[in-house]
Structure formats: structure tokens, C-alpha cells
Amino acid sequence: MLDKFKPTWMVETIYHITPEQLAKHNVKAVLTDLDNTLIAWNNPQGTKELIDWIALMEKNGIPVVIISNNSGDRIQKIADNLHLPYVPRSMKPSRRGFVRASKELQIPLEQCVMVGDQLITDIFGANRTGVRNVWVLPIINSDAWNTRINRFFERKLLKRLLKNDPGMIWRKSLD
Ligand SMILES: [Mg+2]
Structure with a gap:
């Protein structure tokens, strides 16, 4: 069970991930x-780094899809602003959002990667769906109130994961 919370990779930010x-x-x-x-x-405005990263993925023919537990106007506005498709109300760690994105892209789950900052939703959800995943550091250190509860359990999980594998550290690339 603990294994289902273990990320495939740990990379500092999504911007460190390259097409190569x-x-x-x-x-x-x-x-x-x-x-x-x-x-x-x-802060819903994307940074220049993010815009550049999205452009780099697009140039290399790699689709980027937002899988969010959020719903409604907020996510639509942000996704439109970034020109990215999205799956709202994914209810991660449910399999639903991952499966829907893979079907719409016509790319099998095994050839997708999930990137997220939370073990309990993003990484657990991806693992239970057979999607390899990257755990990134949260962009900022404060969280919305509902995320703070997840962080409490996340710290406990990380402690146990580290006990089994002390080599789990954030790196600058997938390799
Ligand atoms: Mg998050």
C-alpha cells in the first residue's frame, strides 16, 4: 500500500522536465x-518560465493537459489563459481524470506522465491508474485550507517512505 504513494521521480519543478x-x-x-x-x-497568472515551458512542449509535439480537482470558472479562465486543455472535477486520487485525458489524447496511460505537488492526490491517483509520475516541490509554501490537511498526512507518509528508501530526494531532472 505504501508503494502506491511513492513517486516514480522527484524533480524540483515542472520546468526542469525537458522533451529530451x-x-x-x-x-x-x-x-x-x-x-x-x-x-x-x-496567483493565477502564469510566470514567464511557465509560458516558455508550455511553448517548448508544444514545439516538440508533447501535449500538456491539466488534471484538476477544481471546477468551474476559475480553472477554465486559467486554462484558457495558458491555452491548455483541462479535465475539471477529476476527484484525484480517482482514476477518472487520468483515464479521460488519456482517451481524449489517444495516448495510452503507460505513455503519459503525471506531474503534481501532492502525494495523496496526484501521485497516489497516478500510481493507481498505472501512470508514471513526478512529484514536484510546491511553488509556494503556503496552501489553501483543504490542502493543509493533506499536507499533514503527506508528512507522515514521506517519513515512512524515506525509511524504506533514504535516496528519495528532489533532483534537477528525470535521470
Ligand atoms: Mg497542487
Whole structure:
């Protein structure tokens, strides 16, 4: 069970992930969390770094899809602003959002990667769906109130994961 919370990779930010690294691991599409992975939860404007990264993925023919537990106007506005497709109300760790994105992209789950800042939603959800995943550091250190509860359990999980594998550290690439 603990294994289902273990990320495939740990990389500091989504911007560290390059098309070359993805190709090496036979990844054809990036599924990503929104809040604190792509943007700061309290600042919906994407940074220049993010815009550049999205452009780089597009240039290399790698689709990027937002898989969010958020719903409604907020996510639509942000996704439109970034020109990214999205799956709202994914209810991660449910399999639903991952499966829907993979079907719409016509790219099998095994060739997708999920990027997210939360073990309990993003990483657990991806693992239970058979999607390799990247755990990134949250963009900012404060969280919305509902995320703070997840963080409490996340710290406990990380402690146990580290006991089994002390080599779990954030790196600057997938390799
Ligand atoms: Mg998040």
C-alpha cells in the first residue's frame, strides 16, 4: 500500500522536465496538476518560465493537459489563459481524470506522465491508474485550507517512505 504513494521521480519543478528526458522514457504526454504545480494557488497568472515551458512542449509535439480537482470558472479562465486543455472535477486520487485525458489524447496511460505537488492526490491517483509520475516541490509554501490537511498526512507518509528508501530526494531532472 505504501508503494502506491511513492513517486516514480522527484524533480524540483515542472520546468526542469525537458522533451529530451521525456523521449528517453517513452513519455508522449504530460498530465499536470494546476495549483502549486503550474501556478501558485493564490496567483493565477502564469510566470514567464511557465509560458516558455508550455511553448517548448508544444514545439516538440508533447501535449500538456491539466488534471484538476477544481471546477468551474476559475480553472477554465486559467486554462484558457495558458491555452491548455483541462479535465475539471477529476476527484484525484480517482482514476477518472487520468483515464479521460488519456482517451481524449489517444495516448495510452503507460505513455503519459503525471506531474503534481501532492502525494495523496496526484501521485497516489497516478500510481493507481498505472501512470508514471513526478512529484514536484510546491511553488509556494503556503496552501489553501483543504490542502493543509493533506499536507499533514503527506508528512507522515514521506517519513515512512524515506525509511524504506533514504535516496528519495528532489533532483534537477528525470535521470
Ligand atoms: Mg497542487
